[in-house]
Amino acid sequence: MSRLENAIDNKMLYRIGEYLLDTFIGSYQSAPPLIILDCDDTNNNTYGGQQLSLFNNYYHNHCYMPLHIYEGLSGKLVATMLKPGRRSKQSDVASLLKKLIFRLRQQWPDTLIIVRGDGHFASADFMKWADTQSRTGYITGLSGNKKLHQQAQITIDSAKREFKQYKKPVKRYHSFLYQAGTWHKPQKVVVKVEVSQLGTNIRYIVTNMTDFRTKDLYEKGYCARGAMELRIKEHKLHLKSDRVSCNNFKANQFRLLLHSMAYVLLHTFQKEVLGTTEFANATFKTIQNKIIKTAARVKELKTKIKIEFPKCCPTKQIQANSFEMLSLLRI
Numbered sequence: 001m002s003r004l005e006n007a008i009d010n011k012m013l014y015r016i017g018e019y020l021l022d023t024f025i026g027s028y029q030s031a032p033p034l035i036i037l038d039c040d041d042t043n044n045n046t047y048g049g050q051q052l053s054l055f056n057n058y059y060h061n062h063c064y065m066p067l068h069i070y071e072g073l074s075g076k077l078v079a080t081m082l083k084p085g086r087r088s089k090q091s092d093v094a095s096l097l098k099k100l101i102f103r104l105r106q107q108w109p110d111t112l113i114i115v116r117g118d119g120h121f122a123s124a125d126f127m128k129w130a131d132t133q134s135r136t137g138y139i140t141g142l143s144g145n146k147k148l149h150q151q152a153q154i155t156i157d158s159a160k161r162e163f164k165q166y167k168k169p170v171k172r173y174h175s176f177l178y179q180a181g182t183w184h185k186p187q188k189v190v191v192k193v194e195v196s197q198l199g200t201n202i203r204y205i206v207t208n209m210t211d212f213r214t215k216d217l218y219e220k221g222y223c224a225r226g227a228m229e230l231r232i233k234e235h236k237l238h239l240k241s242d243r244v245s246c247n248n249f250k251a252n253q254f255r256l257l258l259h260s261m262a263y264v265l266l267h268t269f270q271k272e273v274l275g276t277t278e279f280a281n282a283t284f285k286t287i288q289n290k291i292i293k294t295a296a297r298v299k300e301l302k303t304k305i306k307i308e309f310p311k312c313c314p315t316k317q318i319q320a321n322s323f324e325m326l327s328l329l330r331i
Contacts, residue, residue, distance in 0.1 A: 002246075005246055005248075005251040005255060006248050006250075008250055008253075009250065010250070013250060013254060013257070016257045017079060017081070017257065020078075020080075020261070020264070021103060024071070024077065024078050025104070025107050025108075027076060031107070031111050032108065032111055033111065033112065034073070034112045034113075034114070035072075035104070035108075035111060035113055036071060036072030036114045036115075036116055037071065037072070037100070037101075037113065037114070038069065038071070038225050038227075038231075039067065039068070039069050039093075039097075039115065040068055040118065040228055040229075041065045041066070041067055041068075041083070041087060041088060041120075042066060042232050043059045043061070043064070043065060043085070044064045044065075044066055044241075044242040044244050045061045046061075046062045046064060046085070046244060047062075048247070050064075050246065050247055050249070050252065051248060051249040052064070052085075052249045053085055055085065056085045056086065062085060063085040064082055064083060064084065064085050064244055064252065065083045065084065065087065065088070066083060067079075067081045067088060068228070068231070068232055068235065069100070070228055072114075072224065072225065072228070075227070075267060076267060077231075077235075077264055077267065079100065080241075080256055080257065080260045082244070082249070082252055082253040087120050088121075090120070090124065090126075093120075093121055093123045094123040094126035097115055097126055098126070098129055110135065112137065113135065114137040114138065114139060114209070115130070115136075115138040115140070116140065116224075116225045117140045117141070117225070118140065118225075119140065119141035119142055119143045121141075122140040122142050122143075122206055124180070124183050124184070126138065127183065128183075128184045130208060131184075131185070137208055137209045138206075138207060138208060139205060139207045139209065141203070141204070141205055141206075142189060142204040142205055143204070144204055147178070148189065148191070148204055151176050151178060151191075152174060152176070152191040152193065152202065152204075154174075155173075155174040156193050156200070156202065159194075159195045160195050162195075163195040169194070169195070169196040170193075170194070170195045170196070171193070172192070172193045173191070173192055173193075173218060174190070174191050174214065175188055175189065175191070175214040176188075187206050187207070187208060188206065188207055188210050189204055189206050190204065190205045190214050190217055190222075191204050192204075192205075205217070205222045209221070234263065234266075234283065235259065235260070238283065238284040238285045238288070239259050239262050241255075241256055241260070243255065266284050266288075269287070269322075270287060273322050273325050273326070274287070274291070274322070279291060279318070290314075290315050291318060291319060294313065294319075296309050296310070
């Protein structure tokens with residue numbers, strides 16, 4: 001395995017990444033009306049002399065920061081890319097998303113494609129490019145600043161007065177146009193103001209989707225990206241994709257792609273084979289322990305080793321149905 005991992009070059013890595021994207025596209029029988037590209041970085045801690053391992057002050061450790069992209073409605077994996085241990089630069093984010101959407105647009109010219117991410121995905125280059133494309137939108141977080149607070153001040157003061165008067169938690173939404181210094185034109189910004197006994201919480205998002213209600217954009221549009229944290233957890237915790245112990249950076253990227261293929265296999269198994277069972281929304285760990293693995297007892301005798309399988313299995317019928325479905329797929 002070590003020789004295989006270190007034999008991979010850039011061309012092979014690119015082809016594997018393309019194959020993952022082609023697998024995602026091929027998972028749809030027809031062009032979907034809408035897809036949401038959920039983007040986020042995560043930390044894979046490093047403990048040795050791995051190439052491009054950097055110290056990240058936020059995580060207080062040396063690490064890589066792989067980029068994960070999932071489809072927000074289905075949970076399907078779109079792409080994963082290993083990066084040095086720092087946040088993605090806005091120019092790099094814009095370049096990657098342009099290439100990805102261009103590839104998807106070749107297959108699905110009429111699909112509405114929405115990019116969703118936290119504040120560091122609010123790229124001025126991508127926003128300018130998206131405004132020139134048909135049926136391409138974005139909903140990203142936006143870091144607060146003095147000018148934003150000034151434009152949201154009326155909403156903030158109103159929420160504080162209501163909490164002071166009734167002593168009950170208050171949540172308010174408001175939208176306005178705002179243009180940062182690097183933006184090509186003013187964009188729609190939504191502010192959420194929450195006031196409670198814990199204090200005042202102010203959050204901003206920016207979007208080019210002006211045909212939706214302010215509250216729906218934040219709660220149904222932006223907040224739904226929280227499901228991506230669970231998908232990254234499945235990828236890292238249950239499929240061990242944070243094991244990047246090779247010295248060579250390309251070898252570690254190859255490892256990440258192998259784990260990504262495992263994600264695609266398990267996610268497809270979960271939704272297609274187990275879709276009508278109680279395991280349709282189970283974690284990968286549950287599926288591994290209850291469906292894929294079977295307990296057995298090993299007895300060491302004088303002349304042989306005896307393996308005893310259980311007489312009773314709660315998931316026996318599901319396992320049998322799964323084998324039957326998989327045998328049909330092989331044909």
